[in-house]
Amino acid sequence: DIVMTQSPLSLPVTPGEPASISCRSSQSLLHSNGNNYLDWYLQKPGQSPQFLIYLGSHRALGVPDRFSGSGSGTDFTLKISRVEAEDVGIYYCMQALQTPITFGQGTRLEIK
């Protein structure tokens, strides 16, 4: 299985400040077609996960442009340019290159 490792596990952020979450995979997620098979999801408190980013850097429909994804191969980053109170929750990266699909352990973003 591909192991996904996120850091940090906890991320306190002041509103208006940027935030960055790292995700590393045990194998390259770069497909021969040039796409990185890496998604990002946010699970807000008491809710089901919601879709943020696909193929490493493409924002899902309706996701604010303060969210951006980058990276390739085994190293990926989710950045929030200016954190808002509604961004609190647990962020997960997920690899879709091979089954079983696997998730990172999650990064809990909280407001200072």
Add this chain to the structure above:
Amino acid sequence: VQLQESGPGLVKPSQTLSLICSVSGGSITSSGYYWSWIRQHPGKGLEWIGNIYYTGRTSYNPSLKSRVSISVDTAKDQFSLKLSSVTAADTAVYYCARDRTLGDIPYGMDVWGQGTTVTVSS
């Protein structure tokens, strides 16, 4: 499109857990979508259980493969999860999700159900 999980909230050890995910606002036979089950143990992260295409093609997590079965009912726009020989370790919130895939390129799990809590206990 909306997804809604349903099924017993309490299952006895050694029995079979059975859940249904109902798809509304769209058809389960729409091309380019796989239909997935994911679970979350209490206070833990996400675990992919498996998925199914409307044709019946399935893929399972090897860690659960001997106990899991996912099926689809296209007439009812539903897909189902069965997990046999459950133990307390199967206590979790179970989510269904739509997994968009076009030309074998995965475009993400764009719709999730609200989740249903299943407790395994006698």
